[in-house]
Amino acid sequence: MTQKTERALWSGKWMFILSAAASAVGLGNMWRFPYLAAKYGGGIFILTYLVLVFTFGVSMLLLETAFGRKTGQSVIGAFRSFGKKYTFIGVLASAVPFIITPYYCIIGGWVAKYMVSYVTNSPADMADGGNFFVNFIDSTDSSFLFMLLFMAAAFLVVSLGVKGGIEKANLVMMPLLLVAAVAIAVYVATFPGALGGIAYYLTPDFSKMSPELLIGALGQMFYSLSLAMGIMVTYGSYLGKKENLTKSVAWIGGADLAVSILAGLMIVPAAFIAMGSADAVAAKSGPSLMFITLPSVFQQMGGIAPVIGFAFFLLVFFAALTSAISLIEACVSIISDGAGWSRRRSLITTVFVVVVAGIIINLGYNGLSFIQPLGEGSTLLDFFDFISNSVLMPIVALMTVIFIGWIMKPSIIIEEVKQSSDFKLEKAWTVIIKYVAPVLLVVILVAYVGAQFGLFSF
Numbered sequence: 001m002t003q004k005t006e007r008a009l010w011s012g013k014w015m016f017i018l019s020a021a022a023s024a025v026g027l028g029n030m031w032r033f034p035y036l037a038a039k040y041g042g043g044i045f046i047l048t049y050l051v052l053v054f055t056f057g058v059s060m061l062l063l064e065t066a067f068g069r070k071t072g073q074s075v076i077g078a079f080r081s082f083g084k085k086y087t088f089i090g091v092l093a094s095a096v097p098f099i100i101t102p103y104y105c106i107i108g109g110w111v112a113k114y115m116v117s118y119v120t121n122s123p124a125d126m127a128d129g130g131n132f133f134v135n136f137i138d139s140t141d142s143s144f145l146f147m148l149l150f151m152a153a154a155f156l157v158v159s160l161g162v163k164g165g166i167e168k169a170n171l172v173m174m175p176l177l178l179v180a181a182v183a184i185a186v187y188v189a190t191f192p193g194a195l196g197g198i199a200y201y202l203t204p205d206f207s208k209m210s211p212e213l214l215i216g217a218l219g220q221m222f223y224s225l226s227l228a229m230g231i232m233v234t235y236g237s238y239l240g241k242k243e244n245l246t247k248s249v250a251w252i253g254g255a256d257l258a259v260s261i262l263a264g265l266m267i268v269p270a271a272f273i274a275m276g277s278a279d280a281v282a283a284k285s286g287p288s289l290m291f292i293t294l295p296s297v298f299q300q301m302g303g304i305a306p307v308i309g310f311a312f313f314l315l316v317f318f319a320a321l322t323s324a325i326s327l328i329e330a331c332v333s334i335i336s337d338g339a340g341w342s343r344r345r346s347l348i349t350t351v352f353v354v355v356v357a358g359i360i361i362n363l364g365y366n367g368l369s370f371i372q373p374l375g376e377g378s379t380l381l382d383f384f385d386f387i388s389n390s391v392l393m394p395i396v397a398l399m400t401v402i403f404i405g406w407i408m409k410p411s412i413i414i415e416e417v418k419q420s421s422d423f424k425l426e427k428a429w430t431v432i433i434k435y436v437a438p439v440l441l442v443v444i445l446v447a448y449v450g451a452q453f454g455l456f457s458f
């Protein structure tokens with residue numbers, strides 16, 4: 001079946017860069033990068049991350065966006081265009097955004113709840129050692145309400161289309177996100193004791209270099225850049241043939257790096273202010289850092305706590321929403337390209353799937369809490385996060401680099417890139433895709449699956 005509507009295109013290179021960067025900038029930048037930087041010696045982790053972003057990271061970004069632009073399709077159609085026998089890779093890749101979107105929206109609902117609570121509640125309510133957070137996620141009404149409100153915001157933007165919705169939303173949210181991040185980081189730097197945290201965060205300590213640091217930075221870079229989620233292939237398929245791909249992916253990688261560093265400049269010095277060391281950050285990651293540790297830090301800022309708390313969670317809300325929008329858009333495009341349906345019908349189907357899956361996963365904190373797929377204390381959200389991030393994404397990325405590097409050959413991507421720009425680093429890119437990327441992706445897969453079962457710790 002063929003598509004019923006003409007494929008949308010970005011207004012130009014900068015709208016593509018802005019939207020792709022908005023997709024890359026998400027919760028991982030806000031709650032995982034500062035934790036890893038604090039854990040692995042600050043500046044040396046940042047330096048390692050920078051090198052990985054501008055080698056392995058941008059090489060993978062270039063592959064996915066060029067692949068999408070060449071085929072004019074999302075992941076299923078892109079692989080199928082080279083032969084039906086390769087469709088299974090696209091099908092596997094398409095499962096990733098459908099698995100991630102529901103639970104990502106649940107976490108987005110948590111962020112929305114805290115953002116609102118800093119307006120309606122006392123900061124002390126959130127800084128109670130975790131009771132506020134646990135009571136909220138275990139609730140049978142409030143947690144579902146905020147999940148649905150977050151979903152509704154993301155669905156609304158996607159329903160308005162690529163130019164009318166995604167571009168306009170990112171044009172507002174990304175600048176506001178950056179302004180808020182800079183403002184909070186600057187404000188935190190003015191507090192007594194903050195300079196010690198900034199020095200720790202930015203000064204490279206080469207004695208902290210280790211295999212664990214390298215694997216931690218590698219995994220963070222891979223997950224943060226929205227690779228192997230079907231997003232960059234979809235976004236690349238909306239890009240005009242005249243737009244410079246090499247410069248575009250460099251800008252995307254740079255934007256992701258900048259926001260990650262800014263997140264650390266907000267959080268690591270704040271931990272020093274409150275507790276005198278980076279241990280508070282290094283000891284906590286993910287939800288516990290975002291929803292338990294940081295509210296306690298904000299509470300110690302006195303009368304400014306409500307403003308700082310609201311501004312911070314507004315920033316995180318924008319980061320979560322822009323990523324959710326890109327995930328939903330990937331789902332809509334996959335259905336539209338795969339089934340030959342209209343965008344409207346594909347969106348309605350996506351809404352149904354995401355809402356139903358979100359409700360089921362959210363029940364894992366109350367009505368279905370007896371289901372603990374990964375062992376004692378685990379939830380349905382933990383399970384789907386593990387399946388998508390630690391298993392499917394590295395496998396999909398590995399299949400993609402083998403497909404491009406060894407089956408179809410790198411020349412199909414190189415030719416696409418050269419349509420709009422010089423490609424002076426094509427030999428280095430080829431080496432990375434054919435030889436380096438497969439090894440690094442196997443390392444990510446083994447390390448993060450092993451971490452889930454206690455064999456490693458990152």
